[in-house]
Amino acid sequence: MPINPQYKPPKTESGDLRTFVTFYDKQSNGPEPSQSSGAKLFECTAEVYKPSMKDLEVMKANGTGKGVTIVIRDPLMDYVPTNKHKVTIHDRRFQDDDWEVTDVRPDLQNNKFITILLGATS
Template sequence: MRKKSIKSETTHNGTLNTPVEFCSTKVASGLHKHGTTNKVEYKAWAEIYNSSLKDIEILKSRGVKKSVTIIIRDPYGAYQTDNKHVVMIHSPRYAGVVWKIEDIRPKGGYITFLLNGDNDGV
């Protein structure tokens, strides 16, 4: 009888298939100063998946109800990750949601971001 081994899924070029944009935000200038403006800081391809139980526990303590986890290739200086930035995911499933970065985890040439979708457009 053969033993079954469980391999963890790895991220590679074939799984980085959703375009994402990392944007800095600031209050709109002008007379009324309503809303915010987003300036695109970096564009990348990402793998998107539902948050793990570990991630859900982290977010539950912060009161977050809508979350997603993404992985991008490490930009190595082309972009400095910042929790103040927001993420736009260009997929019909996530259309119209501005995602706030809650956690950043660099590992082995890739960066994992834990995103919060409860901020209603920042």
């Protein structure tokens, strides 16, 4: 089935980045997984939304039950997100969860943004 030639993918704009997020390094201070506190790596605003079907498949492969997708402006070399980082979403709806970076997808068509899939660890 051919794609509709009139289809335009949704565009993320600066006004959509409304939620404050903070990225941390994963470092453990004790033998328990919950005893972790890493160094603050980067702070920015993000667009936060429900994961797509593709994101759900990635989460399923990683064994993560709860997830969220965020889009941030590409910080270039100031910060490079990896799956070794944790994220705090500063929104009351996400305050009870610890989020880890599961997947990072740079937008190759529009180099202004990066899509990051987060999985809940608690």
